[in-house]
Amino acid sequence: MEKIETKLINCPICGSKDFEVVYEKLFKVPIGNEFYFWNTEQVICKDCGMVYTNPQPTKTTLSLYYKNVYNLFGRASTGSRRSQLEFLIMNIPESINTIFEIGPFDGTFLNLAKKEGFKVFGVEPSVEGVNRAKKQYNINLDNDFFDDKYVESFVEEKQEKFDVTCFFHVLEHIQNPLNFLELVRKITKTGGYIFIEVPDAKKPNAENIADFFSIEHIMHYTENSLENIAYVLGLDIIAVEKPQDINVIRMILKNSSKEANGEILFNDFEKNKKIVKDYIQKRSKFLEIIKEKLAEVKTVIIYGAGMHTSQMIGEGLLENINIEAIVDSDVRKWRNNFFNYTISSPEILKNCKFPVLISSYDSQEEISNFISKNYPNVKQIKLYDKVISYNKGTKESVC
Numbered sequence: 001m002e003k004i005e006t007k008l009i010n011c012p013i014c015g016s017k018d019f020e021v022v023y024e025k026l027f028k029v030p031i032g033n034e035f036y037f038w039n040t041e042q043v044i045c046k047d048c049g050m051v052y053t054n055p056q057p058t059k060t061t062l063s064l065y066y067k068n069v070y071n072l073f074g075r076a077s078t079g080s081r082r083s084q085l086e087f088l089i090m091n092i093p094e095s096i097n098t099i100f101e102i103g104p105f106d107g108t109f110l111n112l113a114k115k116e117g118f119k120v121f122g123v124e125p126s127v128e129g130v131n132r133a134k135k136q137y138n139i140n141l142d143n144d145f146f147d148d149k150y151v152e153s154f155v156e157e158k159q160e161k162f163d164v165t166c167f168f169h170v171l172e173h174i175q176n177p178l179n180f181l182e183l184v185r186k187i188t189k190t191g192g193y194i195f196i197e198v199p200d201a202k203k204p205n206a207e208n209i210a211d212f213f214s215i216e217h218i219m220h221y222t223e224n225s226l227e228n229i230a231y232v233l234g235l236d237i238i239a240v241e242k243p244q245d246i247n248v249i250r251m252i253l254k255n256s257s258k259e260a261n262g263e264i265l266f267n268d269f270e271k272n273k274k275i276v277k278d279y280i281q282k283r284s285k286f287l288e289i290i291k292e293k294l295a296e297v298k299t300v301i302i303y304g305a306g307m308h309t310s311q312m313i314g315e316g317l318l319e320n321i322n323i324e325a326i327v328d329s330d331v332r333k334w335r336n337n338f339f340n341y342t343i344s345s346p347e348i349l350k351n352c353k354f355p356v357l358i359s360s361y362d363s364q365e366e367i368s369n370f371i372s373k374n375y376p377n378v379k380q381i382k383l384y385d386k387v388i389s390y391n392k393g394t395k396e397s398v399c
């Protein structure tokens with residue numbers, strides 16, 4: 001067993017060294033055939049209230065982790081992309097012409113923007129995303145990471161900057177958000193716009209086995225912490241949206257030519273401490289309900305070889321259950337090792353006499369429909385009665 005390499009940092013917004021640990025948890029991360037232990041501590045800055053993971057994983061750990069465990073830039077449905085675009089169009093002048101997206105994956109958002117007449121560009125680290133964008137939408141993306149090196153060569157080679165730079169569900173993965181936004185400014189026209197979407201840490205969903213404050217995100221933003229960032233950097237806030245059905249904050253900033261203020265506006269230390277404490281309490285009650293639900297279960301096949309199952313194992317929810325096999329829809333995972341199981345194709349559900357435990361929050365209903373359609377005789381165990389899904393909005397479970 002290996003330990004995840006970490007290092008202590010100062011507050012990523014105000015630079016303060018003063019913080020309080022509010023949530024500690026040990027994660028067991030399977031990487032290849034090894035297990036890594038990551039004892040995470042979520043802290044709150046005493047001087048501005050920023051909630052973040054501290055110590056942070058080192059750069060080496062992060063790249064190892066993203067290569068093996070997690071697909072950094074998620075795929076969102078056309079629905080959420082459409083509402084992002086509507087929000088943007090509503091809040092920028094008609095003269096706006098070019099949009100650049102950081103981490104667009106397959107380019108769904110950019111394709112919608114292109115149809116509205118914008119010229120679109122983007123940089124995407126995954127080859128799969130770049131290929132799909134080309135094939136599906138005929139959009140050419142740069143295959144690269146958005147970092148100092150990329151921006152340096154952009155500034156050297158390109159004459160024109162973009163009217164709008166956007167990134168959705170990226171900033172919560174970034175270790176130095178101020179530096180990242182400074183890079184964004186370098187490719188955005190003065191007077192142009194920066195459009196951000198992040199999960200809202202003011203409303204963490206406690207009723208999901210996958211922990212909101214998990215190892216996937218290393219920064220946890222609220223509207224006020226984003227406002228602090230804007231103020232520190234001297235960016236103007238043009239519009240904020242918090243959609244009712246999904247737990248995110250959207251913010252449009254103007255890349256004004258003002259000097260950076262360097263100071264923060266809010267200190268939400270007490271407020272955010274209460275949010276995290278309430279979350280921990282609610283989560284522990286929720287996990288008790290799940291334990292009760294699983295109390296009678298003896299042997300199962302698990303559907304889902306990802307973070308959700310890792311966390312189920314980590315929380316001890318599967319301790320008294322005999323796991324017959326683990327299956328996953330993703331072809332690329334088949335035959336890989338996962339917690340000492342070899343991941344199988346769902347095809348083994350044919351002639352299966354054990355119930356299937358659906359181990360996913362966002363995709364629970366999708367997986368359930370797939371099983372009902374293809375393996376109608378297989379008994380299903382669903383963990384959630386209600387799912388608030390970023391991809392599809394709120395869904396009630398029918399079982």
Ligand SMILES: [Zn+2]
Binds near residue numbers: 013014047
């Ligand atoms: Zn701070």
